[in-house]
Amino acid sequence: MDVIKNFKEKAASDLKTIVFAEGEDERIIKAAAKIEAEKIAKIIILADTESIKNDAKKYGVDLSGIKIIDPETSDYVSEFTDEFYELRKHKGISKEDAEKAIKDPMYFGTMMIYTGKADGMVAGAANPTGNVLRPAFQIVKTAEGISTVSSAIIMVLKDKSFGEEGVLVVSDCAVNPEPNSEQLAEIAIATADTTERLLDFEPRVAMLSFSTMGSAKHENVDNVRNAVEIAHENAPNLKIDGEMQVDAALVESVGSRKAPDSKIAGKANVLIFPDLQSGNIGYKLVQRLAGAAAVGPILQGLAAPINDLSRGCSIDDIINLTAITAVQAQSE
Numbered sequence: 001m002d003v004i005k006n007f008k009e010k011a012a013s014d015l016k017t018i019v020f021a022e023g024e025d026e027r028i029i030k031a032a033a034k035i036e037a038e039k040i041a042k043i044i045i046l047a048d049t050e051s052i053k054n055d056a057k058k059y060g061v062d063l064s065g066i067k068i069i070d071p072e073t074s075d076y077v078s079e080f081t082d083e084f085y086e087l088r089k090h091k092g093i094s095k096e097d098a099e100k101a102i103k104d105p106m107y108f109g110t111m112m113i114y115t116g117k118a119d120g121m122v123a124g125a126a127n128p129t130g131n132v133l134r135p136a137f138q139i140v141k142t143a144e145g146i147s148t149v150s151s152a153i154i155m156v157l158k159d160k161s162f163g164e165e166g167v168l169v170v171s172d173c174a175v176n177p178e179p180n181s182e183q184l185a186e187i188a189i190a191t192a193d194t195t196e197r198l199l200d201f202e203p204r205v206a207m208l209s210f211s212t213m214g215s216a217k218h219e220n221v222d223n224v225r226n227a228v229e230i231a232h233e234n235a236p237n238l239k240i241d242g243e244m245q246v247d248a249a250l251v252e253s254v255g256s257r258k259a260p261d262s263k264i265a266g267k268a269n270v271l272i273f274p275d276l277q278s279g280n281i282g283y284k285l286v287q288r289l290a291g292a293a294a295v296g297p298i299l300q301g302l303a304a305p306i307n308d309l310s311r312g313c314s315i316d317d318i319i320n321l322t323a324i325t326a327v328q329a330q331s332e
């Protein structure tokens with residue numbers, strides 16, 4: 001199963017327009033040129049037109065065929081300012097502040113998606129996650145029936161014995177610092193849904209903790225146990241179990257010893273971390289120490305495909321997340 005190749009091929013089968021909001025970043029410029037050359041998506045880059053031309057020359061990159069828009073001078077500024085003012089006036093924003101916000105490429109790009117001028121956005125190579133999330137929450141907002149937006153990362157491991165032939169979907173590694181039980185349950189259900197939509201396998205979800213099936217007592221463990229109960233109630237057909245430690249979730253011999261009655265232990269292909277500290281640290285440990293590809297964070301629960309990158313991303317990470325964003329946009 002070559003999931004990354006599959007995403008690129010699927011994206012190429014019906015080209016979508018994806019906005020890159022960080023045209024000042026070398027990796028973004030190089031990724032845009034590669035995506036255009038490989039025909040994975042149509043790219044719009046937000047940048048100062050003169051600067052990006054000079055940068056492209058400096059990097060030896062051909063940006064012909066890629067649309068460049070400068071949010072400072074674009075004809076869209078007035079339309080986007082009016083739209084944003086309408087969306088946020090109940091929060092007390094002034095027209096002046098709305099225009100200032102719109103000239104920020106993160107807001108401008110998000111408004112392009114909201115107004116249908118592009119199909120999806122990828123950002124976060126040069127901005128912390130909060131800068132990607134805030135405009136998304138304020139402008140495109142959540143999809144119907146969703147209260148907590150979260151994120152999933154598709155991890156492609158070198159060792160194919162774990163997860164689904166070496167593929168693991170992990171969450172939440174980017175959005176919710178301290179989810180309560182209801183939020184954890186929603187994150188688990190959303191991640192299973194993302195897995196079903198984007199990958200060709202049935203999710204088997206492990207709710208992670210430092211305890212396995214009551215082996216330790218602590219309020220943090222209770223939070224995870226309660227989340228499992230809520231997820232069972234809200235998604236009775238979902239294959240989900242916990243709380244369990246990550247070795248019990250991933251390794252058959254440990255799972256059968258620590259959680260002999262569990263149908264998920266030892267076989268999990270979706271891992272839900274109990275909080276953002278463990279999630280963000282956990283995925284980066286696997287990425288860096290095990291040399292796994294980490295595609296994401298893929299935001300789940302937003303009303304439009306807007307995805308975040310880590311500032312530590314490579315050009316390939318940008319290309320892979322763009323392919324996924326384009327695939328998400330195909331089903332919008």
Ligand SMILES: CC(C)(COP(=O)(O)OP(=O)(O)OC[C@H]1O[C@@H](n2cnc3c(N)ncnc32)[C@H](O)[C@@H]1OP(=O)(O)O)[C@@H](O)C(=O)NCCC(=O)NCCS
Pocket residue numbers: 128129130131133134137138142147148149150173174175176177280
């Ligand atoms: C997402 C985040 C930026 C929001 O923080 P904030 O600006 O303090 O946000 P607030 O709590 O004031 O909420 C701002 C808006 O977003 C909404 N919101 C916040 N979290 C949300 C979530 N998980 N899902 C849906 N909406 C959310 C709020 O309802 C609010 O909407 P409103 O302005 O229309 O009323 C914050 O949770 C955060 O920083 N998360 C961690 C990001 C991070 O650093 N990750 C690690 C690296 S990947």
Ligand SMILES: CC(=O)OP(=O)(O)O
Pocket residue numbers: 124127128129173174280297308309310311312
């Ligand atoms: C996802 C993530 O951790 O982003 P960053 O590395 O940019 O903080």
